[in-house]
Amino acid sequence: MTYRLPSLNGLRAFEASARHLSFKRAANELCVTAGAVSQQVKALETAMGVQLFQRLPRGLVLTEQGEAYLSPISDAFRMISRATDEASTTLKSRAFRLGIAASLGPEFHAAISELRDEKTNGPVAVITEASDPTMLLDGRIDALLRQPLASHPELHLEQMAFRMPDASTKEVTLAMLPAVSGCREHQLLQRAMIRSSQEA
Secondary structure (H helix, E strand, O other), X not given: OOOOOOOHHHHHHHHHHHXXXXXXXXXXXXXXXHHHHHHHHHHHHHHHOOOOEEEEOOEEEEOHHHHHHHHHHHHHHHHHHHHHHHHOHHHHHOOOXXXXXXXXXXXXXXXXXXXXXXXXXXXXXXXXXXXXXXHHHOOOOOEEEEOOOOOOXXXXXXXEEEEOOOOOEEEEEEEEOOOOOOOHHHHHHHHHHHHHHHHO
C-alpha cells in the first residue's frame, strides 16, 4: 500500500499556522521565514485542491475545510511524537535537560520548582545552571530558560512571563531546537507559564 501523503513541511507549516492563526508566529516557532511558511501552506493547498485559510489583513482564519483538517493532523503529530518516544531508547534513557541561567536569580528557581515534581510520561525535567545557547546546539541541554533573547537563527524561541514568589513577574526566553518544540516537556513549561500568567 502506498500512502497518499503531502509534504511534511507543508503539514507542519499548516498545523503551526492554524494554532497561531499567523504565518509570522508559525515561522518563529519553526525557525523559518514567514514567506517560507506561506509558500509551504500555499503548496499544500494547491496539492490538495482545497483552501485551508482565508488570508486577512490582520491575520488568518481557517476555512471550513481547514478546521476539519486541523484536528486529525494535530492528532497525527501527537501519535508520531508518542511513537518516537516509545521507539527511541535514547529518549527513554535520560531525563529532559532544562538549563536555567544563573543570572535569573535564586528566586526564579523557586518560582518554577514545581517542574521538579510534575511528571510526564517519562523522566522528570532536570534543572541545571546554564546560559549559553551553544549548549543547545551541541546537545548538552534540551531547553534553556534565560534572560530575554530577541532572536537566534537556529533556535525556536518563546517569550514567557513567570510569576515570582514576591508577586512580581519576570520576562524570560525559552529556547530550544525546533525538533524539540512541541514535546511533552515543552508543553509542561507552557502550562506552567499559563498558570503563572493567570495568577499574576
